[in-house]
Amino acid sequence: MPNELVTDYCKQLGLSQILTDRVTSIADQYAKISPEKIHGIFISEYIKEDGERVLENVWFFTESLALEAKQFIAKDNYDFAVYKSVKYIRFEKTEYDFSKATTLSRMNIRVTFENDITGELKASRENCDALRDIALKLWMPRLLSDSS
């Protein structure tokens, strides 16, 4: 995965350089062990009632794998899941119409792959657009192919 993809995404999210470096380092480590090339990234995060933004897990996507580094701030916990087809997607959202996210936009997606592995991805503010793109480009076409 090109580092620019990671840095551009982290920049969009407003992450500091030190966190961007952490995410880049995880992407590099995944690249070393992944059987396929990484071409997508998403950081699951949410905003608490007191305004604090909590960064949970960083996801990377290859052609047929979803790679999740859980609690990436504190841990090195990397997993891989196959998502050749998608069985189920649930969108939960507020102040977001799948067009252009605002500062009030929030969206959670629950997705189940063909092997019953489930993922939960959370987004706030501008990150809702990134999560929408992943759902529309990577998962919705596979949902259709799975049901056909």
Add this chain to the structure above:
Amino acid sequence: MLDLRTISQYQASVDRIKLDLESSRFWHDFVGNLREVGDAYLLKTTYPLFPSDPHPVLVTKPFESAIGKSYRKNVLENPNWPDSPRGGWILPGTWLEQLNDVIRTYVVVKYLDGVEYLADRLTTYASGVGAEARVDLEAREEGYYAAHLYVRREYEVPRPNWDTQRIRVDLEVQITTQLQEVIRRLTHGYYERRRSQSGVPVRKWQWDYESDEFVTNYLGHILHYVEGMIMDIRKREARSE
């Protein structure tokens, strides 16, 4: 003798210092650096440094407060009175350089260890860009706990004849915890009144349990202790993981 000219010169000077600082590269980077420091702390501890995104605001010391502080330093807290205090009399001609808080800002952190962590990082940053920086860890009998970071820089201010001069002035950055900030807000007015009073109280506040001082001062100490305990729990939790 203080006249309108002294007041307006003071106000023009602190306004100029604030404007210079706000538009400086130093301040821009100083504020921008907070985020990096916060995330470095997050990676180190897994806890957020700040309760919310920090947006420090610069405030200048009102003229009346400068008068009050110079009176405290020259008279109330001067052990040499009626001779000059150590460092000389604090007078309008030089007080912008002598008072260390004519311009200041506040940064609130979430946990007790964050106070020193941030102070150290900001000191390193300030020194790195050539500014004089020092930190005082304040722990007062009145239950006030905070780090005061002083960053000394040069500013151009008006002289009495409205020509200009370059002087070196401290920016005071008060770093305190969220809990201390709550108590500070609640008791700020009380401290301002108390500090302007002269003379030795008849009875020590530590024994006068019905006094305002007893309640507010000990609350400050208790909160500081609780914050220490929170740190202890955090460390125990980290060890058990």
